[in-house]
Amino acid sequence: MSSHVMQPDASSLPPRSDGLLREPAFPILTLDESRLTPALGYIFRRGWIYPHESLISILWKFETANALSGVVVARLMGLEVDAYEGVAPRRGLVDVGRLQESLGLPADTLRTSLMDPLGSRRYSDVFRYCRRCLALGYHSVVHQLERQSVCPAHHRVLESRCWRCGCEAPYRVNVQLLEARYHCAYCYVSHGGTWTPENAHPMKPEHRRAFTRRYLDCCLR
Numbered sequence: 001m002s003s004h005v006m007q008p009d010a011s012s013l014p015p016r017s018d019g020l021l022r023e024p025a026f027p028i029l030t031l032d033e034s035r036l037t038p039a040l041g042y043i044f045r046r047g048w049i050y051p052h053e054s055l056i057s058i059l060w061k062f063e064t065a066n067a068l069s070g071v072v073v074a075r076l077m078g079l080e081v082d083a084y085e086g087v088a089p090r091r092g093l094v095d096v097g098r099l100q101e102s103l104g105l106p107a108d109t110l111r112t113s114l115m116d117p118l119g120s121r122r123y124s125d126v127f128r129y130c131r132r133c134l135a136l137g138y139h140s141v142v143h144q145l146e147r148q149s150v151c152p153a154h155h156r157v158l159e160s161r162c163w164r165c166g167c168e169a170p171y172r173v174n175v176q177l178l179e180a181r182y183h184c185a186y187c188y189v190s191h192g193g194t195w196t197p198e199n200a201h202p203m204k205p206e207h208r209r210a211f212t213r214r215y216l217d218c219c220l221r
């Protein structure tokens, strides 16, 4: 890890005092040039987020809902982060306070979306996914846990290699993975995802429980 992507751990910042989503008055994106963050007019609903959803998955939804490019979204990570090299979505490396401000999501949701190598939790360095989850627009931090070989909800073997070109994408918030969204980051073949704000629906309660149980199990063992 090169030193210039290191940032102070902002995970200790207090949650937004009003606890509210900033609802846009108009669905028009305007960029605050000084910070290069969409400060006004973006659309994002807390209900789109599933439990234990990964930061990359959250950012894909944000990107899709607002027709943003991967370059613009990568800049949410901070101007000091090289957008193409990106940053590992890990606690202590990602500035949660900044993201909270940009996305209008609770700090807890954002903290949970990051790798947290506590106890016996070990995470894969490459993007791993369940195709059925991706079809729902969902990727979880649980899918990245090394000891997890199947999806807790669908019991499908987790994949990392593209079925067509065989490439694996590094698990980093960078332009390449942000641009790929539900596709291979190298050959752009679809990996099954079709999420849009119009077809978004809540996670099934049994799936919700399965992810939470798996996440907690991994911490305790």
Ligand SMILES: [Zn+2]
Residues within 6 Å of the ligand: 130, 131, 132, 133, 134, 151, 152, 153, 154, 155, 156
């Ligand atoms: Zn799944």
Ligand SMILES: [Zn+2]
Residues within 6 Å of the ligand: 162, 163, 164, 165, 166, 167, 184, 185, 186, 187, 188, 189
């Ligand atoms: Zn591919």
